[in-house]
Structure formats: C-alpha cells, structure tokens
Amino acid sequence: MAGTSLWRNSNYRTFLGIQTLSAIGDSFSYVAIPLLVLQVTGSLVQMGIVTGLTGVASITTGVFAGVVVDRFDRRTLLMICDGARCVLYGTVALVFLVAEPSWLIYLVVPLAGVFSMIFQVTYVAVVPAIVPTDQITRANGHLYATYAIASVAGPALAGLVAAAFGAAAAIGVDAITFAVAAIGVLFIRLAARPAQPGPADAEAGGVRNEFLAGARFVWAHPLLRQLTLLLSLLTFLTYGLTDTVIFRLKDELGQSDAVVGYVLTAGTVGTFVASSVVARVRGRLGFGPSWISAFSLAGLAVAGMGLVHHVPALAVFMAVMLLGSGVAGICSMSLRQEITPSHLLGRVTAAFWTIHSALGPLGAATITALAAGFGVTPVLVVVGTAMVLIALSGAFSSIGRAGVTPAAEPALEGARS
Template sequence: MFGVLRVRDYRLVATGQLLSSLGDWLLLVAAPFFVLRLTGSTLATGLSLAAETVPALLLGPVAGVFADRWDRRRTMLTTDLLRAATVALMLLVHHAGQVWLIYIALIGEASFSQFFAPARKALIPTLVGRGPRLAEANSLAALVSGTVQLVGSPLGGALYVLVGFAPVVAIDTGSYLASAALIVAISRRPAALAPQSLDGTALQRFASELRVGASHVRSTSGLPILFSVAAVFFFGNAALTALLVPYVGTVLHAAAGTLGWLFAALGIGYLAGAPLSRALTARLTPRTITIGSLAVLSAVFAATFNTHHTTWDFVLFTLIGPPAVCFLVTVDTFIARHTPDHLLGRTSSAYGMAQAAATLVGMLTGAVLGQQIGIGTTMNLAALAVAGSAATALLIPRHNPADKLTADEPSVSVGS
C-alpha cells in the first residue's frame, strides 16, 4: 500500500490531504463548541454542523462540470487558497452578534471543497495510473482518513480547551496554505483535456456537459447498480449516526466521553481496514468485495447496537472500520477505472451528491423514527438497510468487460 508513495507527485497530494483534513477535523469539533459558548443555543450549534452539508447537494453537479473543464492542479491550488481565506473569517468573531460570520465561513469552506474534491479524485489516476497503484492510492487515502479521525477529533477538543478557538482557526488556515504549497510543487503537468463544445449559450453548454456525465453514469456497466448500493448503504449508516448520541446517553447510560472513545475505536478499525482493502482489491472482484463487506458490516451493526454494553461496543466499533473501508475503497477504485479522464470530475461529483442526499435523508429518517418507534428498533432497521445494500450488490455484473483492461493497465513510473 505504501509503495504508491514512491510516486513523488502523489506523495505531495497525499501529504496535503493529511494536513488539510487534520485542520478540518480540529475545526469541526471546535466550531460548534465555540458557537454554543457564544450563543447558549443548541439550535445555533446545530446550524453550524448543518452548514457543512448543504453545499454538497446544491453545488455537486456544478462543481463536477467545472472540475472537468478546468486544469485540475490549478483548481486544487485556487480552492485551497480560497478555503484558507474563508476559514480565516472566523478570526473576526468575538461575540454572539457575529456568529453569522462562522456560518458564512463554514458554508464557503464546504462550497470550495466541492470543487477541490472531484479535481483531486480526477488528478490521482493521472499521477499513479489506473493499474495496481490506483488501488494503493485509494487504500492509503482511507488510512489517512482513519488516522485523521482517530487523532483530529480529540485533539480539536483538547486544543479548544487549552488555547481557545482562534489558534484552532489559525491551524486550519495554515493547513490549507501548506496544502497549496505542496500542490505548487507538483511537477507533472497532465495533458490538456478535450475542448468543450462552444455551441449554444453558456447555460446550454453547461446542461449538455451535465447530460454527458449523467449518461456515462447510466450507461457504464455496473456503475448505476454501484451508485444504488452506495445510496442504500449511506442511508442506513446515516440513520445509525443520527442516533449515536441518544444511544450512548439513554441506552448505554454513559457520559459524552464514551462517544469519543467509540469514535476512537472506529478510527482504529479504519487504520486496520486500509491494508486489508489493498490486499482484497488485488485478489477479488469489486462485486465480491462489495457484497462481502456490506454483509459483514450489517452483521457488525446488528451485534453492536443489540449488545448494550460499553466494553463490547468498543470492541465492535473497531470491527466496523475494516468492512466499511473495503467497500468505500472498492467504489472509488471502480469509478476511477471505469470513467474516462474527461468525465472523472462529473462522475465523482455525482457520487458525492448521491452520498450527501442519502446521508441527509437517512439522518432525518433516523431521528424521526427513533422518536416514534424507539432507538433500538430504528437501529435494527438501519442495519437491515445495510443488509439490503449487500443484497442489491448481487445485481452487479459478474464479469465486466472493462475490468480486465483497466486492471492490467500499467501504472506510471515512480519518477513521474
């Protein structure tokens, strides 16, 4: 898995991802606490969390089109600088009447991230190829995500308590600037994308490019089913996530610190899942990995939320990470291997939008049903939804004509 780090340009991108993601997690924890301290309002605190989710739904299709139009490296550099400037706005907030600036900053940061993410995903295959190193890169990204989640959440809370909100904002701002500097150092200049059609008005051209991306998702063998599988999974997972706090408080009768330990256990599982996903991707088909990982995940979910014992839940939370990472890495790799370079931005954004929509609906459904029919019953239904995603994955074609071509494609040389 770490062999991909021998590719210098990918190493720069991965380091930038680590730094900026860590800064994000620090702020993700500190910002709601800061809003709560200033306003004393749980509604205002909730809005600070919701502000991060709206841009994914509104800007996903737009961001995908432009990620395919623009130079990906320059897009990443520009959005990193814009995110740094936007986050720095929070340094101006000193009392409750200025909290609206935090909302503006969070929405702006998330909006620019909608352009950064598809550009980064589309750039990776250019740097490492679509062969074995692509799976290595996606597995390593999962390892980075797990590490950041394991370290960032408690560190963000600790820094907020020890040094206050402003230094946390400064660290996040600096992480974006550091990421931008690393992107500048990328030596590889990908070939220019095919020019877009100049026929019609700007709106007509945009709509045409959007339709081309949607057509690719619909017509590529296995991709529509995989999107459906992912949507069902994210729905069930979000319903469980929405009930975690009530579960810890009312079912486990534990304090808020227990939730932090459970998230730490989840991070440990993500760390273990990264090398496992790399090994499985090299040996099994995407269909087999998808079915197996989601089936195991649904069983772990069912066991976790029916045990009602803190110690056992800690152990079981570590078991959530490996199958979850295997599924997520498989989806990312499948999309990259079955999408032409000039459509990667739109396809990645479509996947991100499906994820955001399913997550939002799942959270709302979990919250409502948890109130109406009970936490335990709703969590069991959510685990069944994840099992349903595994059943849906049975519809993925057993043999995909494009699999052999992409899997055998050599990756680029380490000196690129």
C-alpha cells in the first residue's frame, strides 16, 4: 500500500519530523507577531500594514525564488532559510527584552517573509525528490497533518507564553524551533534531479527568460491558469483574515491572549481533518469538484464567523474554514507537483504563488481597514459570501472539468525552458 511504503521510508520520516519543527515555529509566529503588533501599537490597521508589508516582501521574492530553487542545492536552501529566520526572530526577542521599537517589527517581519517564501517554494520542490509521483497527494496530506498536529499545540502555547511573559518571548521560542529545524535538514537525502538545460541553453534564454519560464507554464496550462485567476481573488479576500479574527476576539469580544491562542488552535483541527481525508476525497470526486466544494465550505465558515458572538462557535467555524482551505490547498499543490517537470518546479511554484498572491497585501490593508471602520461582522459576512461565489464560478471553467489526475497539456512543451 502507498501509505505503508511511505512510513517505511526513513528519509521521508526525517523530512516529516523536520517539517513538524518548522510548523511549530510558524504556529508561534502566527499568533505572536499579530499580538506583538497589537501590544506595541494597539491598532488593527497597523496589524494589517505589517501583514501587507510581509506580503509585498514575499511577492517580490517570488519573482526570483523559483530561479534560485531550480539553480541551487535545495537542501542547502532549506537550511539557510530556517537559519535566517532563527536569527531574525531571535533578534526581535532579545531587543524587546529592553525596549519596544516598533520599527524593528516592520523591518524584521518582512525580511522573515523573504526567507519564508524561498523556504516554501523549496519545500514544494523537494517533495517529488523524496516520494514517488503516485504518493505525492498522500505525502502532502501527511505533511499537512504534521503541520496541524504541531499547530494544535503551537497557538495555544504561544498564547500562554505571550500572556505570561509577553509576545516577544513567544517569538523567542519561535527562533529556537527554526534553529533545530535548520540542523535537522542535514539528515535529509534528496534524489538526484534530472539533467537540466545546459549553459548554452540558459545563456540563450537569458535571465529574464528564466524568470518568465514558470509564468509561461502556468499561463499555458488551462487548469493552472484558471486556478491562478480565482486564487488571486480569494487571496485578496483572505490575506488579512487572521488579523481580523484576532482583533474581533481581543477588541469586540474582550478576550485574552490565551483565548486567542485557543481559538486558533481549535481552528487547526480543521487542517488536521483536511490532511486525513484529502487523498480519499480527491480520489473519489476528482480535482475540480474537490477544490470547488472545499473553498465553498470555507466561504460559508468565514461568513459564519461574522455572525456568531460566542467564542466556542467562532472556534468551530475557524476549524471548518481551515478544513475547506486545507483540502483545496493540498489538491492544488499536489496537482502542480504531478504535472510540472522537475527542472521547472521551483519556477512554476514561485510564479503560481507570486501571481495569485499579488493582491494579498492590498487585500489585507483593505479588509482590515474596512473591519476597523464598519465592524468585523459585516465584513466577514461579505467576504464569506464572495468566497462562495468565486469558488462556484470554477464549475464553469476547466477546473470543473478536471478529473482525478489532470494530465499535462501537450502545448506546454514550448514553456519547458
């Protein structure tokens, strides 16, 4: 069985363990950064600005991240990215022991976003070098599961640490997890990559051509093109969602940092469920119906978060939202890994993320500003409704016709440079 052979793969298990450590670090940042901004500025708008700046840094990095990932040793890149985030977050934790300079947050968090983007592109690109193609969706499900398991404890612990010692202390724990993860990368073995175009080919194409190769591949494939367009709209709506929910818990519902951690922890249960069911759901329904249904469910949950006024109910809707977005995200990532040639995978991943994330920073600033001005409830209802409509529109495109394993398009040969 595919699942059994995966668990017998010691290299895969090592990679899984390292990703769990990185997930713990991410989960602390997920809570600690917004809390630190709120602690220093007391402003939802400033939370949105920090999120937006981080998004701009990530999107800018995405322009060249794919070329970096396809040109350089991917294991080394994983280690560098974890190490850099350890240093950056560790600096914040140490400085905030003696002062609270808000400028440091605006400097460090976007820089961390740069390394996070390179790490994420590299992470997606190395999965096919660790597991066979027919096990990619299952492996991605496992990786999401470890992320969910780490995240179940992470936000709650981050909330408790922030409540007891301050948000900066939680960021210090974040730095430690990235340090351990960086060391662990040394024990990963990756399969050799297929031969890539020679120096003459690269020189003939030029650096600009390398940057555009991933984007051309995405645009030439009808399914990836439609996904990119719809995800651009969805990203605009959801990029600042966590900041908005945290603000509602703290400002509108008067909850503590610990409760914020508990709610976000409860939400990650949805991610765990998504990772457990995605392979079966996609195998039974096919890619298109799975993606459309999952994002429609997420939209309904976002609207629900705007309508309820009790913390347990909000936590349930948070879990449902992450269940839907988790299933859709795993399906989308697995699809790209299955149909993209190895030598292009970094550039295609970076192009896909960069293009559909381009509206994210503007969305974060817009949604948080609207929530601050008109209240979180109406904004979440409108956002959730729009998400459902956008997801359902996919039924009238190539997404709705996509089967269990969509094939690569013959016309893509020209993009494989």
